[in-house]
Amino acid sequence: MINQAPWCVPVNPDRPVDPMPDEGVTAIHETAMRILEEIGIAFYNPEAVAVLKQAGCRVEGETVRMGRDFVAEMLSHAPARWTITPRNPDRRITIGGNHILFGNVSSPPNYWDLELGRKQPGTRDLFRKFLRLSQYYNCIHFIGGYPVEPVDLHPATRHLDAIRDKLLLTDKVPHAYALGAERVEDGMEMVRLAAGLAQEEFDASPRMFTNINSTSPLKHDYPMLDGWMRMARRGQGLIVSPFTLAGAMAPVTMVGAVAQSLAEGLSAIALAQYIRPGAPCAFGTFTSNVDMKSGAPAFGTPEYMRATQITGQMCRFYGLPMRSSGACAANVPDGQAMWETSNSLWAAVQSGSHVVYHAAGWLEGGLIASPEKFVMDCEVLGQMLRYFDPSLWRTDPGDLAYDAIAEVRHEGHFFGIQHTQDRYQSAFWQPSLSDWRNFEGWQAQGGVWTAERANLLYRRVLEDYREPPIPDDARAALTEFVEKRRAEGGAPRDF
Amino acid sequence: MINQAPWCVPVNPDRPVDPMPDEGVTAIHETAMRILEEIGIAFYNPEAVAVLKQAGCRVEGETVRMGRDFVAEMLSHAPARWTITPRNPDRRITIGGNHILFGNVSSPPNYWDLELGRKQPGTRDLFRKFLRLSQYYNCIHFIGGYPVEPVDLHPATRHLDAIRDKLLLTDKVPHAYALGAERVEDGMEMVRLAAGLAQEEFDASPRMFTNINSTSPLKHDYPMLDGWMRMARRGQGLIVSPFTLAGAMAPVTMVGAVAQSLAEGLSAIALAQYIRPGAPCAFGTFTSNVDMKSGAPAFGTPEYMRATQITGQMCRFYGLPMRSSGACAANVPDGQAMWETSNSLWAAVQSGSHVVYHAAGWLEGGLIASPEKFVMDCEVLGQMLRYFDPSLWRTDPGDLAYDAIAEVRHEGHFFGIQHTQDRYQSAFWQPSLSDWRNFEGWQAQGGVWTAERANLLYRRVLEDYREPPIPDDARAALTEFVEKRRAEGGAPRDF
Numbered sequence: 001m002i003n004q005a006p007w008c009v010p011v012n013p014d015r016p017v018d019p020m021p022d023e024g025v026t027a028i029h030e031t032a033m034r035i036l037e038e039i040g041i042a043f044y045n046p047e048a049v050a051v052l053k054q055a056g057c058r059v060e061g062e063t064v065r066m067g068r069d070f071v072a073e074m075l076s077h078a079p080a081r082w083t084i085t086p087r088n089p090d091r092r093i094t095i096g097g098n099h100i101l102f103g104n105v106s107s108p109p110n111y112w113d114l115e116l117g118r119k120q121p122g123t124r125d126l127f128r129k130f131l132r133l134s135q136y137y138n139c140i141h142f143i144g145g146y147p148v149e150p151v152d153l154h155p156a157t158r159h160l161d162a163i164r165d166k167l168l169l170t171d172k173v174p175h176a177y178a179l180g181a182e183r184v185e186d187g188m189e190m191v192r193l194a195a196g197l198a199q200e201e202f203d204a205s206p207r208m209f210t211n212i213n214s215t216s217p218l219k220h221d222y223p224m225l226d227g228w229m230r231m232a233r234r235g236q237g238l239i240v241s242p243f244t245l246a247g248a249m250a251p252v253t254m255v256g257a258v259a260q261s262l263a264e265g266l267s268a269i270a271l272a273q274y275i276r277p278g279a280p281c282a283f284g285t286f287t288s289n290v291d292m293k294s295g296a297p298a299f300g301t302p303e304y305m306r307a308t309q310i311t312g313q314m315c316r317f318y319g320l321p322m323r324s325s326g327a328c329a330a331n332v333p334d335g336q337a338m339w340e341t342s343n344s345l346w347a348a349v350q351s352g353s354h355v356v357y358h359a360a361g362w363l364e365g366g367l368i369a370s371p372e373k374f375v376m377d378c379e380v381l382g383q384m385l386r387y388f389d390p391s392l393w394r395t396d397p398g399d400l401a402y403d404a405i406a407e408v409r410h411e412g413h414f415f416g417i418q419h420t421q422d423r424y425q426s427a428f429w430q431p432s433l434s435d436w437r438n439f440e441g442w443q444a445q446g447g448v449w450t451a452e453r454a455n456l457l458y459r460r461v462l463e464d465y466r467e468p469p470i471p472d473d474a475r476a477a478l479t480e481f482v483e484k485r486r487a488e489g490g491a492p493r494d495f
Numbered sequence: 496m497i498n499q500a501p502w503c504v505p506v507n508p509d510r511p512v513d514p515m516p517d518e519g520v521t522a523i524h525e526t527a528m529r530i531l532e533e534i535g536i537a538f539y540n541p542e543a544v545a546v547l548k549q550a551g552c553r554v555e556g557e558t559v560r561m562g563r564d565f566v567a568e569m570l571s572h573a574p575a576r577w578t579i580t581p582r583n584p585d586r587r588i589t590i591g592g593n594h595i596l597f598g599n600v601s602s603p604p605n606y607w608d609l610e611l612g613r614k615q616p617g618t619r620d621l622f623r624k625f626l627r628l629s630q631y632y633n634c635i636h637f638i639g640g641y642p643v644e645p646v647d648l649h650p651a652t653r654h655l656d657a658i659r660d661k662l663l664l665t666d667k668v669p670h671a672y673a674l675g676a677e678r679v680e681d682g683m684e685m686v687r688l689a690a691g692l693a694q695e696e697f698d699a700s701p702r703m704f705t706n707i708n709s710t711s712p713l714k715h716d717y718p719m720l721d722g723w724m725r726m727a728r729r730g731q732g733l734i735v736s737p738f739t740l741a742g743a744m745a746p747v748t749m750v751g752a753v754a755q756s757l758a759e760g761l762s763a764i765a766l767a768q769y770i771r772p773g774a775p776c777a778f779g780t781f782t783s784n785v786d787m788k789s790g791a792p793a794f795g796t797p798e799y800m801r802a803t804q805i806t807g808q809m810c811r812f813y814g815l816p817m818r819s820s821g822a823c824a825a826n827v828p829d830g831q832a833m834w835e836t837s838n839s840l841w842a843a844v845q846s847g848s849h850v851v852y853h854a855a856g857w858l859e860g861g862l863i864a865s866p867e868k869f870v871m872d873c874e875v876l877g878q879m880l881r882y883f884d885p886s887l888w889r890t891d892p893g894d895l896a897y898d899a900i901a902e903v904r905h906e907g908h909f910f911g912i913q914h915t916q917d918r919y920q921s922a923f924w925q926p927s928l929s930d931w932r933n934f935e936g937w938q939a940q941g942g943v944w945t946a947e948r949a950n951l952l953y954r955r956v957l958e959d960y961r962e963p964p965i966p967d968d969a970r971a972a973l974t975e976f977v978e979k980r981r982a983e984g985g986a987p988r989d990f
Contacts, residue, residue: 017509019888027890031897042905063905112934119934218905248908252915252922254887256896292919295910296931302882302924310888329931331938335833335945336929339875342837364934380834387797392749393514393805395522401751402526410537410558410713413743415790420747424787427747429797434831436791436824439607439614439859443826450830 001464002457003382003430007138009093010388012100016316016352017309025317028259028310033068035263040065041218045225048271055274066270074270080319082280084142084206084237087195088171088468093141095237095282095354096321100388102381104134105361106145106175106211108369112332114455119368122148126369128165130361132465133374133458135170137360139381142173144357145211148369157490159183160190160482167194167478171468178210178227182491186481188234193477194470202234206280209237211323211357213286214264216242216249223495225271232272232279239323239355240268241284245297246307248290254307257287262314269320282355284323285311297365299327300340305347312351323355324348326377331364333373333451341377349384372454375461379433386429433457496959497952498877498925502633504588505883507595511811511847512804520812523754523805528563530758535560536713540720543766550769561765569765575814577775579637579701579732582690583666583963588636590732590777590849591816595883597876599629600856601640601670601706603864607827609950614863617643621864623660625856627960628869628953630665632855634876637668639852640706643864652985654678655685655977662689662973666963668732673705673722677986681976683729688972689965697729701775704732706818706852708781709759711737711744718990720766727767727774734818734850735763736779740792741802743785749802752782757809764815777850779818780806792860794822795835800842807846819843821854821872822861828868828946832858836872844879867949870956874928881924928952 020028035041040063043049049059058065081096093101110119111126130147134140143166153161159177166174167190176187192202210231212224220228231238242261244250250257265283272279287307288299298304308324315322324347328340341362348356358366359381361374386392397403404419414420420427433453435442442448448456515523530536535558538544544554553560576591588596605614606621625642629635638661648656654672661669662685671682687697705726707719715723726733737756739745745752760778767774782802783794793799803819810817819842823835836857843851853861854876856869881887892898899914909915915922928948930937937943943951 013514014512015510019508019885020890024888024890027895031895034897035900039901039904110934118938217900217903217908246909247915247919247922248910251896251899251909252918253894253896255890255894256899259895259897260900289923291926291931292923294932296933298923298926298929298931302878302884303887303922305882306887329929330945331930331932331934332942332944333830335828335830335871335949337945338830338833339837339871340929342834342841343878346837346841368934376830376834383797383838387800389797390514392798392801393519395515395519395750399748399750400522400526400754401746401748402529402754404746404751405530405712405755406534408712409534413712414741414746415743420742423747424742427742427798428784428787428793431786431793434793434824434835435826436786436793437789437826438791439605439826439863443613447827449827450825450832454830 002432002461004138005382005385009099009141010385011098012349012388013098013390014349016312017350018313019306019309020313025313028255028314029317031259032262032266035260036066036071036267037068039218041220041264041267043220043225045222048225048229051274052271066267071266071270074273075318077273077277078269078281078320079278080321082206084173084209086171086173086207087167091172093173099354100349100356101141101354102139102356102359103142103144104130104140104147105358105369106147107149108367109149110368111148112363112368112370114372114451121151123152124150124161127162128169129371129462130369130374131166131169132462133371135172135468136461136465137378139378139385140360143170144175145177147361155494156492157486159186160485160490163187163190164478164482168470169467174208176208176210178212178224179495180223180491180493181226184227184230186485188236190478190481193481194474196471196474206235206237209239211239211241211284212268214240214242216244216264217260218264220268228268228272229275232275235276235279237280238272239282239284240265241286241323244287246287246289246303247292248295254303255310258307258310258314261285261287282321282323283315286325287311297329299329299365300343305343308347309351312353316352321354322352323357324351324353325357326359327362327366329365333363333370333376333454337363337373338376342380345380345384371458372451375433375454375458376450379431383429497927497956499633500877500880504594504636505880506593507844507883508593508885509844511807512845513808514801514804515808520808523750523809524812526754527757527761530755531561531566531762532563534713536715536759536762538715538720540717543720543724546769547766561762566761566765569768570813572768572772573764573776573815574773575816577701579668579704581666581668581702582662586667588668594849595844595851596636596849597634597851597854598637598639599625599635599642600853600864601642602644603862604644605863606643607858607863607865609867609946616646618647619645619656622657623664624866624957625864625869626661626664627957628866630667630963631956631960632873634873634880635855638665639670640672642856650989651987652981654681655980655985658682658685659973659977663965664962669703671703671705673707673719674990675718675986675988676721679722679725681980683731685973685976688976689969691966691969701730701732704734706734706736706779707763709735709737711739711759712755713759715763723763723767724770727770730771730774732775733767734777734779735760736781736818739782741782741784741798742787743790749798750805753802753805753809756780756782777816777818778810781820782806792824794824794860795838800838803842804846807848811847816849817847818850818852819846819848820852822857824860826859828858828865828871828949832868833871837875840875840879866953867946870928870949870953871945874926878924
């Protein structure tokens with residue numbers, strides 16, 4: 001119903017922007033290695049500490065110091081490119097190479113829409129709304145964390161209902177939170193059941209992923225490490241994204257913040273590679289700056305953009321796939337929201353990012369999910385997919401159009417000629433939300449601003465949404481598992 | 496009063512995005528040359544035709560065919576880099592090299608602001624408002640055409656009052672329209688008088704510039720050619736920007752539209768170089784696409800971005816400085832306006848553009864100038880200037896911040912430490928319009944959306960604006976000239 005290109009796993013053909021000379025890469029690497037060797041990382045998880053001690057790292061209490069040779073050896077096992085295959089194998093994605101993939105906003109506690117006009121805590125209904133939007137848009141390639149927190153679901157069993165919703169309402173690559181043993185094990189089991197896989201099949205290749213954040217500066221917490229190790233053992237996708245806000249949890253200088261983020265992230269990747277050599281890992285950047293007057297985080301700033309590009313250079317140096325984000329500080333889907341998000345998304349493209357988290361729906365530094373912002377972002381992402389299309393710079397004779405130019409010469413126009421007739425239907429990206437009419441035409445239709453149009457559009461999309469098919473036995477197995485685990489009490493511990 | 500970096504002529508350090516392989520460049524060049532040699536360009540100006548005939552081009556009526564050897568010889572005279580020095584020499588700009596320069600929106604017939612809430616024709620008061628905004632913002636490097644058409648000024652003398660306003664309210668590089676002999680000659684004389692220059696001093700180096708558009712497909716009109724040749728003879732800055740809307744006045748394929756635009760633009764540059772070898776020229780791209788359903792022009796689309804980048808490749812091939820734009824189709828300063836403008840501006844950066852016309856204030860495909868959009872765009876441009884700052888990826892020990900990281904270790908934060916104290920005031924770009932507060936803080940201040948904040952900001956900027964000084968004798972000479980020319984009837988012919 002809306003104009004969108006078919007599902008594909010896009011290729012970003014642009015050469016990345018490399019701000020630094022090679023010496024800059026070396027200097028940041030050297031700093032990250034000194035942090036790992038001399039300061040060390042605090043692993044607040046006894047099992048992780050024991051594993052790293054066994055691996056030969058120097059351990060003092062919770063502080064683990066790892067030598068650069070060990071880190072290099074572990075990184076040599078990490079694949080530069082890997083796939084994730086969800087329950088619908090047509091939705092398989094490749095992480096690495098020149099691919100770039102977009103995912104929905106993840107983890108906001110709150111919801112905002114234009115009719116509501118205020119912030120409210122997320123609910124399961126709202127959560128399901130975003131799952132439907134994420135499934136509908138072909139520019140959304142994977143389902144990240146909860147697109148809004150369904151706080152009306154009891155914490156002990158929330159993951160069961162939420163992951164079931166995710167597996168039934170979408171057929172794209174799913175994520176599970178690394179928030180303690182039960183949630184991670186339940187998540188893996190549910191993904192396995194939804195795809196109808198034997199345990200060995202599930203373990204054989206990635207079917208899902210998690211994303212952990214270090215607790216900057218220089219710490220990894222218990223539940224995230226626990227989930228990280230469980231997912232590593234079973235060969236599932238692993239992304240570590242230090243949240244290094246320069247001037248707050250990281251140095252006020254962007255290259256210092258990037259160096260710290262690398263030390264934090266590489267230490268987790270080394271752990272995963274020691275546990276399962278070849279574990280599919282990606283490095284996530286979440287380095288930005290704060291407003292030095294208020295301490296408020298900022299996103300899509302010039303500092304954010306360069307930190308993302310610098311991280312891209314470092315990821316290429318380490319041979320690791322990279323994750324970045326589509327982020328903004330704005331509270332409502334207005335002009336600021338779109339210039340900040342555009343800056344973030346172009347930084348993702350320019351940095352050679354492979355995975356772009358939070359690419360649709362994010363407001364207020366990630367504290368609000370908004371359906372209007374979601375469809376506005378999808379309009380921008382749809383344009384990016386077309387931007388990646390090499391037919392735009394193909395120079396076959398029909399593209400060069402000499403004959404068409406010779407036909408029209410100095411008078412007339414190209415509207416009616418055969419060259420145009422043959423191509424006009426697919427020549428240009430078609431908008432779904434953008435209004436390209438002149439002022440009078442736009443005014444005659446009510447003079448509706450983008451955010452209001454987005455409100456109308458997202459509701460049309462929800463009407464048009466169709467649930468993806470799933471075999472009856474897989475659906476039944478999921479329900480049975482959820483009810484069994486609910487009866488057992490779910491995940492009694494919360495983090 | 497607002498946060499802005501000091502005046503500078505910025506350097507764009509990023510390597511341009513080159514979508515095409517070398518064969519693509521050759522194929523487009525070959526097509527442009529075939530257009531010039533075989534189809535020819537219509538020059539609707541007998542003097543231009545006579546000059547080109549004398550130069551050895553094949554002339555049939557108004558159609559001029561020029562051989563590739565002639566074009567190459569003429570292009571060999573065109574400087575890759577040149578300066579323009581306005582009446583305040585501190586505002587000198589360099590066009591070419593790695594510089595990137597931004598100018599105000601130019602030539603909209605209409606005005607829109609949030610209080611007015613509707614479109615109205617431009618007036619001198621509104622025109623002067625934009626001149627003050629353009630002077631105030633350091634991210635605006637030159638004053639393009641009329642930022643809004645002052646239609647309450649009589650057409651015969653409008654250029655006299657408008658150029659005087661421009662020369663008194665700003666001290667940045669001025670532009671004059673190539674709209675007939677009187678307007679061009681008056682414009683040059685007024686720029687000379689404002690700077691207190693002798694005629695030979697004016698002729699010795701560029702003090703101003705004009706921008707002409709071809710009448711696509713493949714035509715140049717009488718007044719623009721007339722102004723072009725007059726300015727060429729006196730060594731002033733020359734930009735030719737074919738308005739090649741793919742699917743309308745140019746082929747529906749983007750590389751075909753670029754090839755046509757090159758043929759049109761290079762023919763004018765060849766003319767200028769024959770008249771005055773070494774004349775300071777730049778090639779302007781204005782290639783975009785139309786909505787194939789309505790024929791409405793679109794801007795900031797993926798097709799627009801790639802056409803801009805492709806044109807950048809071609810300009811580097813020809814050794815010519817390049818102009819592009821900050822453009823959008825949106826009618827009001829909302830989300831669509833900012834994603835379209837962001838796309839245009841990032842394409843300017845990625846293409847290695849040297850001159851970015853319409854970089855602030857443009858709406859409705861250039862038919863509306865808006866002060867809210869102006870300050871929103873300046874917020875984005877201010878971020879771009881910071882984005883260009885190499886200190887962001889410098890890797891001196893203080894930037895790498897190992898000692899700071901060692902000091903904070905696993906606990907605490909970076910807010911209070913000396914490393915942060917020494918740097919925090921200049922570490923990050925500071926916003927003037929962006930609101931980075933959380934939702935509650937933003938709501939407590941009224942929950943004001945960006946366009947409304949921009950309305951408040953532009954009025955504060957106008958209050959803070961100060962007229963740049965000009966010597967009394969220069970001011971008197973300008974006034975005397977304007978009154979003399981007014982008494983003579985100004986420019987009786989209109990185009």
